[in-house]
């Protein structure tokens with residue numbers, strides 16, 4: 001009997017800090033269960049996107065999982081079988097490759113240019129004064145101003161604090177005598193995946209790091 005998806009719930013999850021490294025989170029300790037996301041790959045091992053445990057569970061239940069990497073990191077209980085009286089149990093792995101062609105996506109799509117993604121790319125530092133600032137003081141600066149024909153694309157935007165953005169105004173860095181601390185760039189899809197998840201599990205980080213392009217700015 002297929003589990004009743006509406007009744008799926010987490011019954012156990014990330015172990016306490018004494019657990020194996022594969023179950024711990026890269027960086028800042030153990031996250032709340034609801035924030036854990038699974039890394040979806042296609043059958044060739046290309047990273048597609050993050051998915052929720054609910055989405056991952058659907059893949060397992062449908063038999064659409066081709067292969068997995070890492071030790072199980074979440075357990076999900078489903079409905080009770082009328083035939084056996086047993087509850088189904090699905091163990092989710094941190095990295096899940098799905099069968100077939102679920103996503104007809106380009107190999108390296110351009111991540112959406114949002115302020116959150118931009119500030120994450122620049123590590124929440126102003127690219128003019130080099131200082132870190134609270135989120136509400138950060139702005140999107142167009143290196144070549146839009147009013148002068150500059151485009152709203154990754155290669156023409158940097159994180160700037162409100163003070164630097166105001167000072168620079170409607171000028172280029174050269175005109176304003178405000179040299180950039182780093183050249184803006186378009187993150188690869190892999191970089192985007194790393195930047196867009198604050199609760200990456202150790203197995204996931206190891207996999208993504210191995211796929212990073214050679215060019216690294218930081």
Ligand SMILES: [Zn+2]
Nearest residue numbers: 126129161164
């Ligand atoms: Zn600044």
